[in-house]
Amino acid sequence: MLTYESDDTLAHRLDPRSKLAVQLGFAATALAHTELPALVALSVVTALILFAARVSLLETLYAYRFALVFLALAPLLAAVTLGSPWIDRADGLASARASYRVLLVLLVSAAYVRSTPVRASRAAIQRTVPGKPGQLLGVGVALVFRFLPVLQADLRTIRDAMAARLGDQRSAVDRASTLGLLGLTRAFDRADRLALAMQARCFAWNPTLPALALSRLDYPVLAAAVVLALSALV
Numbered sequence: 234m235l236t237y238e239s240d241d242t243l244a245h246r247l248d249p250r251s252k253l254a255v256q257l258g259f260a261a262t263a264l265a266h267t268e269l270p271a272l273v274a275l276s277v278v279t280a281l282i283l284f285a286a287r288v289s290l291l292e293t294l295y296a297y298r299f300a301l302v303f304l305a306l307a308p309l310l311a312a313v314t315l316g317s318p319w320i321d322r323a324d325g326l327a328s329a330r331a332s333y334r335v336l337l338v339l340l341v342s343a344a345y346v347r348s349t350p351v352r353a354s355r356a357a358i359q360r361t362v363p364g365k366p367g368q369l370l371g372v373g374v375a376l377v378f379r380f381l382p383v384l385q386a387d388l389r390t391i392r393d394a395m396a397a398r399l400g401d402q403r404s405a406v407d408r409a410s411t412l413g414l415l416g417l418t419r420a421f422d423r424a425d426r427l428a429l430a431m432q433a434r435c436f437a438w439n440p441t442l443p444a445l446a447l448s449r450l451d452y453p454v455l456a457a458a459v460v461l462a463l464s465a466l467v
Contacts, residue, residue: 235293235296235343235346235347236346236347236382237346237347237348237349237350237351238347238348240287240348242285242286242287242348243285243286243450244282244285244286244287244344244345244347244348245286245348246448246450247348247448247450247451247454248357248445248446248447248448248451249349249353249354249356249357249445250357250360250361250445250447250451251447251451251454251455251458252345252348252349252454253345253354253357253358253361254454254455254458254459255282255341255454255457255458255461256341256342256345257458257462258457258458258459258460258461258462258465259275259278259279259282259337259338259341259458259461260338260341261461261462261465262275262461262462262464262465263275263334263337263338264334264465265464265465265466266464266465267327267330267331267334272330272333272334272337275334275337276337278461279337279340279341282340282341282344283340283343283344285344286344286345286347286348287347288340288343288344288347290340293340293343296343297336297339297343300339301336304332304333304335304336305332307328307329307331307332308325308326308328308329308332309325310328311324311325311327311328312324312325312328350443351374351375351379352375352442352443353443353445354371354374354375355371355372355374355375355442356371356442356443356445357445358370358371358374359371359442360442360445376427380423380427383423384416384419384420384423387416387419387420387423388412388416388419391412391415391416391419392412395408395411395412
């Protein structure tokens with residue numbers, strides 16, 4: 234599961250705004266360039282980012298295992314045609330390059346999640362986007378970071394309970410429908426409890442957030458983010 238982990242890595246010492254800038258610049262470049270040399274360069278940048286945040290590649294790939302299934306199936310489905318020649322390699326390779334770019338973006342985002350506290354992310358967003366839109370966006374991001382791991386834990390609990398009752402011997406459709414129905418029920422229950430808890434704690438749109446300040450480490454990172462963003466136009 235991808236969550237924040239306290240550490241003293243280079244990525245942990247950076248301001249969340251500079252890390253968000255790198256993510257935006259990297260995503261823009263990754264979506265703009267499809268050539269093999271660009272993908273190799275982006276892979277090197279991704280490896281450096283993972284190293285700076287001390288993120289395990291295998292653990293991250295395991296956490297994204299469900300997304301990897303769709304990314305792996307996309308090139309196969311894109312290559313299949315309804316007539317001769319039945320397999321279009323050009324479409325399959327184009328889809329494979331697109332899936333690989335999405336994977337690189339996911340890996341970079343994993344480094345951000347591992348190295349940035351939720352409150353720091355909210356503070357970075359609210360102080361970058363002014364007014365109510367920034368507050369709404371910051372609250373949404375904070376709730377997603379906190380709520381998603383809880384829902385994932387509920388799904389694992391439901392799956393383990395089904396397996397203990399020999400539910401793993403049912404058909405795939407039956408297991409998927411049961412898991413989906415119970416998962417949605419848990420999600421709505423969690424949402425109701427979350428809303429009640431927020432009211433009980435007098436939820437504030439503009440709470441006292443942690444102070445943010447750029448350090449000398451952030452300026453080279455911001456420069457790299459600008460270079461990544463501009464490279465999307467090349």
